[in-house]
Amino acid sequence: MTVDNADDSSRDERAGTSSGPTLPILNQPSSRRTALKAAGAALGLAAFGKAVSPLWSIPENVSVDEFLQQHYKELTDDEKRRVFERLEAETQRQYGKDVTISDPPPIPGVRFGYAINLSKCNGNGACMEACNQENNHHRGVDQSYIRVLEMTKGSMDMEHGTTSYDHSVPQEDKFYMPVQCQQCENPPCVTACPVEATWREDDGIVVVDYNWCIGCRYCEAACPYHARRFNWEPPEIPADEVNPDQGYLSNRIRPQGTMEKCHFCLHRTREGRLPACLEACPTGARLFGDLNDPDSDINWVLQNKRVFVLKEELGTQPNFFYFFD
Amino acid sequence: MPSMTAQKQTSLASPDAIRSYPRFLWWGLGEATNGGLGFYVWMFVLTAISLVGANAWAHQVAEGMIVTNMTDHVSWGLYIANFTFCVGLAAGGVMMVIPAYLYDDEEMHKVVIIGEAVAIAAIVMSTLSVVVDLGRPDRFWHLIPLIGRVNWPVSMLTWDVIVLNGYLLINLHIVGYLLYMRYLGRKPNPKWYVPFVFLSIIWAISIHTVTAFLYCGLGGRPFWNTALLAPRFLASAFVSGPAFIILVMRILRLTTGYAAPPGPARTLIQIIRVAMTINLVMLASEIFTLFYTGGAHGASAQYLYFGSHGHYGLVPWIWTATAFNLVGTALFFMPAALERGSIRIAACLLCIAGIWIEKGMGLIIPGFIPSTLHEIVEYSPSLVEWKVTAGIWAFGFLLLTVLLKLIATVFTGDYEAGPIRGPSSGQ
């Protein structure tokens, strides 16, 4: 800093203030300083426009309708239909595939539960692959809502687990624990969301309105189960691999910059079908059903097996259970 | 540009014609863009860095946050780390307000507006840090009450948005009102700003408490899930804020001749001595609990201080912070720190840098490492993240320079020689 100059200018200003503050630009519209300032401001604005020019690509990708779209819960049935049509058209344009976006509501009286038999799971990862395909995940990073931990027998401490094992399974001294969204009764992610873009539905499934999420990732920090995924870039999926059976709150192709998570394949399960990961499991370790039905398989497991939930001490009350034979 | 300095500004307007707020703003704009060569160079450099940051951010928005080094494992990075520090800086400004208004410290009264200006710039920086962290900034309106759909009062982030904007408005009002009255040559009416000053004291505590609650309310992150976090945030804010203000006052004295009396800086240093000691005691207590108990709860601390499973990414950061904080504190306790001089400046710089690391790279990042499934994915900011963060700081400094320039112009001795009495003496 050149101190003297700064002082000079302040003094100049002060000299003019003896009879009240001055209006330098108004009073001297033709002064060189004012002209230079105006030029500087214009140059600055131009430079700013140039600097943020990559933003001009946004209007190409975000239509006015999308920008103004209201929260899912505020949309009328008619508005929803128009939104789904718009999304179907966008998917056709961007991914070259005709898809159908549906929005099955929760089945009244049903509360979904999932259980995994850890004595059966051998960590082969077929569930992750099925999830990737069913849910239109980014192929570039082989995204999936499931992570399978290889754990050391004799310890439930995940500190002794790893997801990056790459050998034939199962290993003698290991057991395998898939982790995905636990669909908590008391979900910390829903509490965290500042804009109510994620909420728990009546059947216990925690969903995300991908068109309302602002992408702050607070839910991802809040989730104790590493269940949430962020779309760091637009998902790449070849047209012939796009699953055309899509749900608005589930497996439709998610936009860049938003959060997503396991939704128990609600576009399938709310139609009565089993989740994709369960059908894919070659070991038959997975079990899905209605917790409100006393005769359901899942309730038989809860009553007859020794069942635990992950991180029970956090009070999240998962609807996802683990058991051993 | 030097020739511009030579241009004499003369006043032709009658006092009546200028008594309006738009004209005050216009005057402020003119005043804020007048200066010597050094001033223009400084502003030019800040503008350039801000533009680099804006450009990096625009690329991030267009191409996706893949251009950052954040991942699903470490989902918050440099932006949120910087956000946390800036909120502390803003809250720290209140440490001038409390002595001035609660303890009627006359000398502090004369310079308290500097603390408020720092608070304004810091709040703007923290808000920008959150905005650049959003995956969908185009949906920012979802956060606006009534138009959007805010998860209030449950979400701590909603609280944070509300309290940060509230604090910004309060300080803008106080600073704007005092400057305006001063500009008009009128005595500020305490009714119009003193209640806001007291509100700002409570509010300053609240912004940093809420920011701490943002993290410590997450049961799934044991490293953050400690009741000590909010007190620690406040204690460290009452070091970084005053230390920053001391530096600002030094720069002001060097560049504008706006010399504060020696009292306020001494008061601030006494505050820093106490706050930093409390901060270090709480930090030590935290570290004891984490390491003595051990287990999974100490996993992040283990990674942070000593590395874990062959990963050592944050070890240099935290030991640098520890060294800076300890040396800085020792310097603050030297009698020489009470006098103007290099020891005081060094102490301020060390503590600011130490706390920046401790609250950012040393707190936000290790909260994610190991992940909730105990996987270790390391994080170091990408070039884009550094550019954006530098841009935010440059913009903050730009704003601060403008505010301080106006303050210095209206509140310097020359100005006071006029027919106007300052607000400070009006109390």
Added chain:
Amino acid sequence: MSGAAMQRAHSAPGSTTEPAPARDREVELPARSADSREKFTVSIRRPSGPPRVATGLTDLQGNAVTAACSTCHTTRPPDHENRRATDLDDFHSGMSFSHGTVSCLACHDERNYDALKLADGRRLAFTDVMTLCGQCHGPQMNAYNHGAHGGMTGYWDLSRGPRVKNNCIDCHDPHAPQFPKMQPTFKPRDRFLDHTRTEH
């Protein structure tokens, strides 16, 4: 436990008195009735019948010629002492056998090698193999009947559609029933996750 009883146990809730499900390999799909209590069935995949042994010959059309087990076994006397592949002096000697210490004829019917035999000596068709397994593996059978063992596809909600379950030998080789080792083929590729450090 008879096959019918076994299958009844896992038929739809609320319809435990239903008759045994189809004996066919095909899944039976009763028309969906207006009565919501009407349920679709849970069916179990069944083996198509007795296995046949490749002879190594081809017929005039180039198809492999296979023979029924009884083709050879009717000419040889049964040996109740055979418990391992190495006990065999001829044929089958290359097969791996690892199923406890039961003898071959604990499960295979020495009177009719195209059928199986229950512990009480009753003959059992190959298609009903699960009844045979269930004699010893009661806990597994019990878990299977409640969906806690064994893969399935279809509908969790039987008022909306049927469910098909694997049978024992879909996953377990009866001669070496331990589930085979697998090589994981799919893994999310996380940025910056160090895959070289697989062991902590």
